[in-house]
Amino acid sequence: MPNLPPLVYAMLLAPLALVLIAAIVKTWQAREARCWPQASGKVVTSVAEVREVRVSDDEREDGYRMESRNFANVAYEYSVSGRKLSCNRISIGEDLGNFQVAEQLAKYPAGSIVTVYYNPRHPDQAVLERDLPKGLWGCLGIGSAIVVAIIFGSAFGLNQSYNWLAHHVGRPDLAGMVVGFGAFGLVIALMGWAVRRQASMATRWPVVPGTIKLSEMEEYHEASEPGESRGVEMFGKRVTYTYSYQNVRYINECARVAAGTPQASTKMLEKLMSRYQDGATVEVHVNPDNPAEATLDARGEGRIAYVLWGIAAVFAALALFVATRGG
Incomplete structure (x- = not known):
């Protein structure tokens, strides 16, 4: 596997650079505010x-x-x-x-x-507060070190995996494909684990009553495809719910539906609303550490993990197939 070009590393590190730049700007503003x-x-x-x-x-x-x-x-x-x-x-x-x-x-x-x-x-x-959170730069420093270690460590690990597989598969020229499928599968599996863990925590959150609210019809245009003067006109609605936790009222969004005509959007919404009717009372699971975060179906969101694990299994199977059958 060839070494990754500098542009790839730059793209991977770009989000971290933006965070650090934003932190520098805010630090400068905080220092100015001290006066x-x-x-x-x-x-x-x-x-x-x-x-x-x-x-x-x-x-x-x-x-x-x-x-x-x-x-x-x-x-x-x-x-x-x-x-x-x-x-x-x-x-x-x-x-x-x-x-x-x-x-x-x-x-x-x-x-x-x-x-x-x-x-x-x-x-x-x-x-009212002119100081940045204490330990901000310490956290950013540790976080930056971890991100850099993950990026360069992953690149090194993938390269070593490629070198090992190149000597143990039937077609060495397909070793890169095996590594790619395996890496994608691992990342998706980890995403599934994170989703499952979050859903498991949400099932233990306090439950409060909430009310479903349906928005008015929204009209907008999709982003245009190459060669198109303008994107397709879409009609959509938002489904939100309101709830109160410790005497503070919040709103959250549970779904959006959109279609090319108002009638089609309404039909899609009717299917969605078979479970949640406009104005209906629902049970809301509220994160006690951040009450603005909530969910209506903690167990349902956890099922997404199984979908992700299924996709990860497909990538793992593809990696195994290419490694053993040679494409």
Whole structure:
């Protein structure tokens, strides 16, 4: 097996590089915020709210779709040079939603007095927490070392596997195919294990009542294929459910359906809704460590693991077939 070209390593390391760049930018912003003056403020609003956020979607013409996520809306007022201002940003870090909603609401209840750090050049820009999480760079350093070790260790291991198989299979020129099938099978099997483990944990999560909610019809165009001026027009709906956990209300999405006509989309939705009717009460399994994460069918999601293991078995069988029969 030839050594991997530098471009392959660059592609594998690109996500890690993006994470490190984002961490550097946030660290620089945090260092700058340390010099910001402070003022006394008061929390005027502290509630959970649902916001529509853009999520990357290559299958759509616009390149994104809208997704409902849970946020802690902590709004506070403060004064700078006699000017009354308000803001609802908590920390320097980006809030992507569905994380620490209850914790932030409990930390900053309505009516509480807080210390506000504001940008002296733009006083309307402020935060309540100007420091990054402790141990951030330590975790990133350990994580980076693990990722690099996995990438280069895997490349070395695959190369050694190829060299060994080249001397033990009927057709040495197919050793690379055997390694490829085996590696794909192993990765998919590990994915199945992770899905099964997560589903097993979800079955032990607390159960609360929830309500199914059906969205209005959404129209959009799929991403166009080469040679097409525009993608196919699609009609779809979202199926979400709302629930409350420890007096905080959340929303989550359980399915999306879409088809080329409103009628076809409605028919697909009717099949899906044979189990979950609009407005129906359902049991929701809630992650106590992050209540914004929940599921309606923990055991059903666990069955996906068997599908992944089946696919892994196919790759393993292909690897064995090529190794013993020589293609």
